[in-house]
Amino acid sequence: xxxxxxxxxxxxxxxxxxxxxxxxxxxxxxxxxxxxxxxxxxxxxxxxxxxxxxxxxxxxxxxxxxxxxxxxxxxxxxxxxxxxxxxxxxxxxxxxxxxxxxxxxxxxxxxxxxxxxxxxxxxxxxxxxxxxxxxxxxxxxxxxxxxxxxxxxxxxxxxxxxxxxxxxxxxxxxxxxxxxxxxxxxxxxxxxxxxxxxxxxxxxxxxxxxxxxxxxxxxxxxxxxxxxxxxxxxxxxxxxxxxxxxxxxxxxxxxxxxxxxxxxxxxxxxxxxxxxxxxxxxxxxxxxxxxxxxxxxxxxxxxxxxxxxxxxxxxxxxxxxxxxxxxxxxxxxxxxxxxxxxxxxxxx
Ligand code: AMP
Ligand code: MG
Numbered sequence: 001x002x003x004x005x006x007x008x009x010x011x012x013x014x015x016x017x018x019x020x021x022x023x024x025x026x027x028x029x030x031x032x033x034x035x036x037x038x039x040x041x042x043x044x045x046x047x048x049x050x051x052x053x054x055x056x057x058x059x060x061x062x063x064x065x066x067x068x069x070x071x072x073x074x075x076x077x078x079x080x081x082x083x084x085x086x087x088x089x090x091x092x093x094x095x096x097x098x099x100x101x102x103x104x105x106x107x108x109x110x111x112x113x114x115x116x117x118x119x120x121x122x123x124x125x126x127x128x129x130x131x132x133x134x135x136x137x138x139x140x141x142x143x144x145x146x147x148x149x150x151x152x153x154x155x156x157x158x159x160x161x162x163x164x165x166x167x168x169x170x171x172x173x174x175x176x177x178x179x180x181x182x183x184x185x186x187x188x189x190x191x192x193x194x195x196x197x198x199x200x201x202x203x204x205x206x207x208x209x210x211x212x213x214x215x216x217x218x219x220x221x222x223x224x225x226x227x228x229x230x231x232x233x234x235x236x237x238x239x240x241x242x243x244x245x246x247x248x249x250x251x252x253x254x255x256x257x258x259x260x261x262x263x264x265x266x267x268x269x270x271x272x273x274x275x276x277x278x279x280x281x282x283x284x285x286x287x288x289x290x291x292x293x294x295x296x297x298x299x300x301x302x303x304x305x306x307x308x309x310x311x312x313x314x315x316x317x318x319x320x321x322x323x324x325x326x327x328x329x330x331x332x333x334x335x336x337x338x339x340x341x342x343x344x345x346x347x348x
Contacts, residue, residue: 022191024207025050029058029180036173038180042192043207049188056183057194064179067094068172070117070165077168081117085162090155097168097175097281098150098157104171104285105147108301112289113147113261117165120259123266127248127255142264170258173199174239174284181280199239199287201280213333219244219271219313219320229311230333237280241287242272258291267292271320272313275302276331282308299323 022043027050029038038061044050067076080088090098101114118141122133144164151158159166173196180194181201191204193212202212211234216227219242231238243256243266255266273290277283286308290298295312302310302325309328314321 020045022207025054027054029054029061036197038176038194038196040180040184040192040194041206042184042189043204044189044191053184053187053189053192056187057180060179060183061176064093064172064176067091068097068168068175070167070169077166080157080159081165084159084164087151087153087156087158090157092155093175094157095152095155097171098152098166100175100281101166101168101171101285102147102150102152104282104289107305108286108289108293108298110147110261111292111298112170112285113145114166114168114171115145115147115150115159115164116259116261117167118144118163119261119264120167120169120257121165122264123255123257123259126250127257130248130250132250138264145261145264170241170288171281171285173197174237174280174282177201177237177280177284199237199280199284201237202233203235205234214238216240216274216311217242217272220315231274231276231331232333233276233331236276236331237278237283238274238276239280239283239287240272240274241291243267243291244271256291258288260292269293269314270295270298270312271315273298274311276309276328278307286310295323299325 022045024041024043026039026041029040040054040057042050042053044053066072069075070077070081072078076090076094080090104112119138122138122141126133144161149160149164151160177194177196177200181192181203184192184194185203191206194201200214202214206212211232214231214233216229216231218227241258243254243258248255258267259265260267270291273287275283275287275290277286286302290310290312295314298312299310302308309325309331311322311324311328
């Protein structure tokens with residue numbers, strides 16, 4: 001799997017500082033949600049402070065992953081899915097993520113829908129087998145999709161229809177990033193960049209005492225080739241979803257891992273969507289939704305939301321078309337990023 005962004009070169013001093021001068025420390029927290037690790041860069045004054053912060057962050061990663069992963073049999077989400085049709089006890093963290101997922105589903109008119117699990121499974125098998133899912137099975141899976149059928153209590157989640165399943169893959173990474181950022185802050189860290197494979201949170205300032213710089217990746221570039229758009233963020237979250245992250249080609253067609261809940265088929269509207277928001281859970285879920293929505297409608301939705309910006313990229317005739325929300329380019333490195341492309345909102 002590709003990483004969705006690249007880190008710009010910065011002065012890196014790893015674990016070699018005992019004096020009181022601030023230095024940049026970089027760590028990788030244990031793998032979660034498959035092959036993705038959480039990368040933490042932070043500025044602090046002693047090895048001991050850095051270690052304490054990273055231990056707190058690591059504890060969050062494994063705790064949340066053990067609650068939310070569908071691929072861990074003992075997780076709460078696995079239990080909720082096994083017990084579809086009846087009420088299941090759930091922790092405050094799981095309840096919080098499921099509640100937010102339902103809010104984003106309402107906001108996006110169902111483009112983001114965590115009950116898409118049965119269809120995700122069919123397309124995952126299809127990707128592995130290299131052949132399209134059986135239309136009948138797909139129709140059955142589609143019949144089990146619908147966030148309206150989730151009931152959330154103070155400490156329970158109920159999937160009302162037997163056979164339903166939830167998949168938090170489009171939102172959990174963002175929640176983990178938020179929790180790691182909070183854990184770092186709780187140990188006294190003020191300046192850090194937490195990144196989980198392209199979804200992250202920029203806390204405070206970087207080693208040059210400037211907003212953190214996050215380069216966006218080209219959705220059709222080789223390896224980690226950049227898009228020449230660099231976000232400059234301080235106390236903001238970002239997330240990117242892309243059809244290039246995980247996909248397969250069957251009979252020459254590209255099939256993405258993001259499913260349009262209304263059709264049960266892979267989304268085809270956009271090649272990538274980047275969202276900047278106050279928290280990473282929101283950025284993550286909205287980025288996934290923007291890959292499903294018609295790009296103009298998605299950008300219009302984001303324009304109606306406070307403190308949220310986005311860039312959606314579509315590809316037509318092998319050319320990239322960028323559609324940005326009205327304040328997006330104010331968050332980039334240089335106003336020259338703002339293309340003269342007619343698809344873009346005019347500069348203010
Ligand atoms: P992301 O990389 O954040 O866009 O999340 C993609 C993952 O979200 C997929 O691998 C699925 O687990 C899940 N997913 C796919 N389609 C949707 C959808 N329409 N709404 C919510 N989650 C989805
Ligand atoms: Mg997402």
